[in-house]
Amino acid sequence: MKGYTASLPxxxxxxxxxxxxxxxxxxxxxxxQPFIGIWLHASTGHEGWLLLPLxxxxxxxxxxxxxxxxxxxxxxxxxxxxxxxxxxxxxxxYLVVPLHFASLIGAAWWAGTQSLSWWAFLGLAAVTGIVxxxxxNTGHELGHKKSKLERTLAKIVLAVPVYGHFWIEHxxxxxRDVSTPEDPASARMGENIxxxxxxxxxxxxxxxxxxxxxxxxxxxxxxxxSDNQILQSMAISLALQLGLLISFGWPMIxxxxxxxxxxxxxxxxxxxVEHYGLLRLKDANGRYExxxxxxxxxxxxxxxxxxxxxxxxxxxxxxxPLRRYQSLRNFDDLPxxxxxxxxxxxxxxxxxxxxxxxDKRLLSLPHVAGDLAKVNIAPDKxxxxxARYGRRPVTTT
Amino acid sequence: xxxxxxQECGYTYCEEQGDDHEGYRPGTPFSALPxxxxxxxxxxxxxxxxxxx
Numbered sequence: 001m002k003g004y005t006a007s008l009p010x011x012x013x014x015x016x017x018x019x020x021x022x023x024x025x026x027x028x029x030x031x032x033q034p035f036i037g038i039w040l041h042a043s044t045g046h047e048g049w050l051l052l053p054l055x056x057x058x059x060x061x062x063x064x065x066x067x068x069x070x071x072x073x074x075x076x077x078x079x080x081x082x083x084x085x086x087x088x089x090x091x092x093x094y095l096v097v098p099l100h101f102a103s104l105i106g107a108a109w110w111a112g113t114q115s116l117s118w119w120a121f122l123g124l125a126a127v128t129g130i131v132x133x134x135x136x137n138t139g140h141e142l143g144h145k146k147s148k149l150e151r152t153l154a155k156i157v158l159a160v161p162v163y164g165h166f167w168i169e170h171x172x173x174x175x176r177d178v179s180t181p182e183d184p185a186s187a188r189m190g191e192n193i194x195x196x197x198x199x200x201x202x203x204x205x206x207x208x209x210x211x212x213x214x215x216x217x218x219x220x221x222x223x224x225x226s227d228n229q230i231l232q233s234m235a236i237s238l239a240l241q242l243g244l245l246i247s248f249g250w251p252m253i254x255x256x257x258x259x260x261x262x263x264x265x266x267x268x269x270x271x272x273v274e275h276y277g278l279l280r281l282k283d284a285n286g287r288y289e290x291x292x293x294x295x296x297x298x299x300x301x302x303x304x305x306x307x308x309x310x311x312x313x314x315x316x317x318x319x320x321p322l323r324r325y326q327s328l329r330n331f332d333d334l335p336x337x338x339x340x341x342x343x344x345x346x347x348x349x350x351x352x353x354x355x356x357x358x359d360k361r362l363l364s365l366p367h368v369a370g371d372l373a374k375v376n377i378a379p380d381k382x383x384x385x386x387a388r389y390g391r392r393p394v395t396t397t
Numbered sequence: 398x399x400x401x402x403x404q405e406c407g408y409t410y411c412e413e414q415g416d417d418h419e420g421y422r423p424g425t426p427f428s429a430l431p432x433x434x435x436x437x438x439x440x441x442x443x444x445x446x447x448x449x450x
Contacts, residue, residue, distance in 0.1 A: 146438060175440035218420025291441055321439045322406045 002086075006078035016079045018326065023306050024089065028096045030307040031131045031138075033057075034107040034124065041110075047120035053127040061304055062343030070300035074329040089326045090150070093141050093309065097153050100135040100160045104128055104259070105244070111255050112248025121251070125258035132161040132259060133266025134308070141309045143167040144321050155233040159240060161263035164233025169208035174271075175321055179278040179295040180288055181376055189277035189362060190381030192351035197268045269345040273297060273337060274314050277362040279376040293319045294367050297335045304340030312341055333366050363389060401427045401447040406439035410447070 003017040033053035040049035075083055083089070107128040111121055135157050143154030143166075151167070158164050169185070177183035184203025187196045212230055213223045221227050245252045278295050280288040293315035299305070305312045313328035315335070337344045338357055347354050368374045370389070377385055398413040410430070415421040419437055421430065427447070434444040 172435075172437070172440060176435050215418075215420050219417075287443070290446075319441070320405065321441060 002088075004079040004082040004086075006076070006082065008076075008078055014076055014078060016076055016083075018075065018083065020306065020326075021088070024092055024309070024326070026306045027309045028092050028099065031096060031099050031103050031134050033131055034103050034110075034128050037124070037127065038106065038110045041114075047117055050116075050120050051123045051127065053130065054123070057130060057342055058346060061307070062339055062346065064303040065301040065340035065343055068302045071302045071305075072300050072330045075327055080327045083327050084324045086326075089324060090145075093138060093150070093325075094153060096138050097142075097157045100132060100138065100157055101240070103131050104160055104240070108244045108248055108252060108255060112244075112251055121255065122258055125255045126262045129161075129259040129262025130266055132263040135160045136163055136166055136263065136267045137270075137308055137311055139163075139166060140170065140311070141325055143171060145324075146322070155229060156236060159233050159236035161267075162234070162237040162241070162260050163264065163267065164237060165205055165208035165212075165230045166267070167233070168211050168229060169204045171321070172211045173204070173207040175291075175318065178291055178318055179275045179280045179376060181279075183275075185271045186275040186376065187272045187277070188376045188378040188381075189359065190355070190385050191378040193269065193272045193348045193354070194351070195378075196272050197265070200268055200271055201264060269348060270311070270341060272348050273341065273344045275376075276358055277375050277377070278335060279374055281374065291318050293331045293334055294365065295319075297337045298330070299337040299340050299344070300330050301340035304342055308341065312337070335361070335365050359389075398424075399427065400450050402450045403436040403439060403442045403447055405441040406436060408436050408438040409450070 001017050001019075001021060003015050005013060005015050007013050033056060034050075036056075037050040037052045040052065041047055107124055111124050116124070139154040139158040142150045142157065145151065154167050155164060158166050174183060174185040177186070179186050181188070184200050184207065187193070187200075191199075208230060209223075212228055216223055216225065216227060219227070224231070226232070241252075241256050244256065274296055276297060278297070280291060280295055282288055296314040296318045298315040299312035301312065310325040310328045311317070313330065315331060316323060316329045338347065338361070347357060362368060362375060363370050363372075372386060372389060398411070400409050400411045402409045410416060410421075410427055412426050413423060415423040415425045416437070427444075427449075430444060432444065436442045436447075
């Protein structure tokens, strides 16, 4: 396997081999899940197989995370520049872009040409939507980079889940405002995921649109122009979904609606767990402190990180957003999720369970230490949370 | 004309060139950028955290 050699400041030479090098292929293959269901349906005649990816995503993945556990290793900093330059890693992120299109088109073709029961039809739409939600993850990794090619690919892949505004919203809005009450994409303590979704989905779109409108205004361009980067991606979405409608007829209307909503729900779930309750404090001038690793919940679970281009190493990602996925690090004393993302989503979808597990974790973080003034609290839950957890910092061990 | 740099990600704002994509014309001084300007590439560093190089 390919290795990297570098010398430490003291002159000592180190050699590093990335054991995950080929395992990152899982992030490329994971979006092909609808095809496994389609193939099994075609070969056995049982429609139920179309829902298999649900079991892979929400039963097998959390179990694998639990069984394989966590990996806290970091690549030595001295080899990171070589690791970042290695074209192999970025090739994988390019490769997955057409697969997202293939997944949607293939599943739409199957749904539009087979006589499926209503539940299998909608189930296939949901499964495909979940996979297209992973396309937002691909767009996320690509969109954080400086190269024109990667940014263009980000806008293209975001067309599959019809989330073209994400690139601007996430990089220019969410990263600037993360873990503050101003951020519609950072969840507050006491806010359940369903209320969060109602704030996050429209809030994120409005912020993206306003950001892009300001940029176009500075360039003396109208908002409704071909220079609008949101509209560029949305135009691809329109062509793709209209093409599917023309090819496979009216059943594509419910299929694509369910697909799109499930794709967005993936991002909402990720956003919800990534910053729940965390708060950047203000300095004497009323400015928020710079984003630190402890302003994001992290997970080092091996399996789900391997299928998500290391997205769960979220603490390092927010502190250093341009770092490539193969180089993201773990740190000591990070806010840590109880499971990888897929298991954490299950918890998040059951708000009472989520609050029970996470509120305790949140308040016992070293930088919070029970002090509710250091927590991003939902305004309508403030009184109840103060009544329950006390106004004064509590000592935690 | 000066150049300012984001220490997090290395983005540079050169006053002479401005930033065409962001809509800052060549010759726009760094001080004339909006008060809430944050690094267009990483959004981690704010205007006052940029260093002149």
